[in-house]
Amino acid sequence: MxxxxxxxxxxxxxxxxxxxxxxxxxxxxxxxxxxxxxxxxxxxxxxxxxxxxxxxxxxxxxxxxxxGIWSPKAKPSQKEYIKTAIIVFGAVVCLLLFIQAFRGEAFDLFTIMVDLGCGLFGAIVAYSVSFMLGEKIKKDEEKE
The missing domain is CATH 1.10.287 (Helix Hairpins)
Structure with missing residues (x-):
């Protein structure tokens, strides 16, 4: 070496x-x-x-x-998982609406419902991943 x-x-x-x-x-x-x-x-x-x-x-x-690192300012908790899901939901919906507005696409009820559905799916995935990682990190901290 x-x-x-x-x-x-x-x-x-x-x-x-x-x-x-x-x-x-x-x-x-x-x-x-x-x-x-x-x-x-x-x-x-x-x-x-x-x-x-x-x-x-x-x-x-x-x-x-x-x-075992979650965030420099927060510990894994239900509040953090929900906050992550809300942020992802808002980001996905806003991004989809912005892209559609920029392209000049029409906003009808179906399009908005699809955008909300995509946001909800993103939020569920974000919550699930946050929950699994957070619980693993908490379990690892308990072992130490």
């Missing part, structure tokens, strides 16, 4: 740089995907961006779950 040539402060600085790079890539990819959706591009044109975005999202979620 090679001798490390940077000290602890430099190593910490390197991790901070990597942290900001990760989040810039994450949010940049999300913005690129949303812009292409809004502009009505076919999904085949941004499949690689979506794939990379999902790899980043899943790896971050799995990594935090393995290490």
């Amino acid at each position: 090679k001798k490390q040539i940077i000290d602890e402060r430099q190593e910490h600085d390197m991790y901070v740089i990597e942290h900001y790079g990760f989040w810039m890539a994450f949010w940049g990819l999300l913005a690129m995907i949303l812009i292409q959706l809004i502009l009505g591009k076919p999904s085949e044109s941004f499949i690689y961006e979506w794939l990379l975005f999902m790899i980043l999202a899943v790896s971050m979620t799995v990594g935090c779950a393995k290490k």
Whole structure:
């Protein structure tokens, strides 16, 4: 094994740089995907961006779950699970309505109900994933 040539402060600085790079890539990819959706591009044109975005999202979620990290400001709880579900519901519905308005599509009752259904599905998935991860993290904390 090679001798490390940077000290602890430099190593910490390197991790901070990597942290900001990760989040810039994450949010940049999300913005690129949303812009292409809004502009009505076919999904085949941004499949690689979506794939990379999902790899980043899943790896971050799995990594935090393995290490027992939920959030720097909150503990896993029913309130946090519900908050996550509400945020996802609102984001999905607003995004779908915005895309439809931008494209000039008509808003009828059926379209709005489909948008609400997609939001509800997203909220259920978000709640379920949050619940499973949160309970795993709480169980792991009890073992320590």
